[in-house]
Amino acid sequence: MTRRTRLLLAAIAVAALLWLLFAAAERALALAQRFLALPAWLQWTLGAVLLVFAAAGLSVLWWLLRPRRRRRPVPAPDRASLERRIGALRERGTGTGELDAELAELDRRRAAQRVYVALFGEISTGKSSLIRALAPGALAASDARGGTTRDVRHYDGRLPDGRPLVLADVPGSREAGGEAHEAMARQEALRAHAVVYLCAGDLTRTQADELRWLSGFGKPLLLALNKADQWNEAERAQLLERLRRQARGHAAAVVAISAGGSERFQRRLADGSVEQVERQRTPAIAPLLQALDRLTAPGAEKLEPLREHAVLAGLHERTGALETQTRAAEAERIVRKYARRAVVGALAAVAPGSDLVIQGALAASLTRELAALHGVRATEVQVEDFVRQARLTLRTGSSIALAVAGNALKAFPGLGTLGGGVLHAFAYALIFDSMGRALAASLAERNTLDQEDAGARLKALLADDHGPRLRELATLTMEAWRERDAGHAGGD
Secondary structure, three states: OOHHHHHHHHHHHHHHHHHHHHHHHHHHHHHHHHHHOOOHHHHHHHHHHHHHHHHHHHHHHHHHHOOOOOOOOOOOOOHHHHHHHHHHHHHOOOOOHHHHHHHHHHHHHHHHOOOEEEEEEEOOOOHHHHHHHHOOOOOOOOOOOOOOOOOOEEEEEEOOOOOEEEEEEOOOEOOOOOHHHHHHHHHHHHHOOEEEEEEOOOOOHHHHHHHHHHHOOOOOEEEEEOOHHHOOHHHHHHHHHHHHHHHOOOOOEEEEOEOOEEEEEEEEOOOOOEEEEEEEEOOEOHHHHHHHHHHOOOOHHHHHHHHHHHHHHHHHHHHHHHHHHHHHHHHHHHHHHHHHHHHHHHHHOOOOOOOOOOOHHHHHHHHHHHHHHOOOOOOHHHHHHHHHHHHHHHHHHHHHHHHHHHHHHHOOOOHHHOOHHHHHHHHHHHHHHHHHHHHHHHHHHHOOOOHHHHHHHHHHHHOOOOOHHHHHHHHHHHHHHHHHHHHHHHHO
16 A cells, blocks of 8 residues: 555545544534523433433443452461361261371471472373473373373472472373362362463363462462464464463463473485484473562462462362261261151051151251251251141141152062051151251251251152162161061060
């Protein structure tokens, strides 16, 4: 395009802009005149409406353009409260060896005062090659399935200024059947002072979620684009810009590197034959080293609070999961205990109740014990109200319970011919098992004694005539029946 053509286009553009400005000004003046011609009350009304719309528009504009705040780190408990929770689990017979070992490792690394850097990312993104480039001479072990690291390995490396650091090569995420290895990688990432997240292209949704998860603990984080030499300069610049947008607010820096590694190609010889050649690519990791140098400049001692926070936050999550599992197992034991007591009471009764109204004292005791297990304070009035509501539910569902009990007993040879006593005892087992499970699930999810929610769950469980639960309850009923008969025989 010639200079004269460019000047002509510029003149046309300026003229068009001026015309638009004059047209807008003229339109604005016309509207102003019409507005001033309106009655005063209508001017005030329209003015108020316009102000509201203007305020709403400015609010939306500010929300879209305002600087994004960095996410607050995941909250972590203090060390003392975490140790108390772990101790309580230990006293209840729960295995806490992994949690105790994590605390011991936290203390060991603090005392060592060495900077730990974890390399995190999906499988086959080049983590092991990067380890070789950062720590020359290190041989990262590979698995036969795609060259994936199978456990955490540590290597000694150095920064450009000579400062030592420990590099952690962790298993790759998204590995088939590798949930345990992925958990291992995440735990090691939390133990490190800084994390390098490695990718080989645009971030997938899973990778973006992992990046957000890591940044949520507040630790220093770098995003490294590996194998950058496979794109030309323009493509690489576009990809880096997309990665910076995805990592904004999460990663301290985004760098492009080439970790090296081996490449294979065919070479044609002078005699016309072809040979397979494998050669090592030269690493180009200077941008990563510079970013790591800046990120770890404060040293291990000053980076330690962030590392400790991440470890304790991770331990908080793991301890919570273990507490939930322990409560679930304890609730199962409590429900089974009361179901057995209900069976024994039904077998001991001379004439079982035809409407299967549950034994009030036993139901109230079950409610109190489950509420105490889940840390829910339930007053006597709340317990009585729940038992009364359960009785109403069972009055309408007693026929269902009897039908389920009768059908279940038919599935076990010999049980269906033992008489109404066994049928009623099994129905009581079904009732108490259903009520206990419904109440335990409601308490665990809502952390309060919600009568409506527990009642809805109870109705669903009473109508459930499938699964191994009925077989277990039938076995429980038969054991109690045999023990009763053995007791009677001994008495004779």
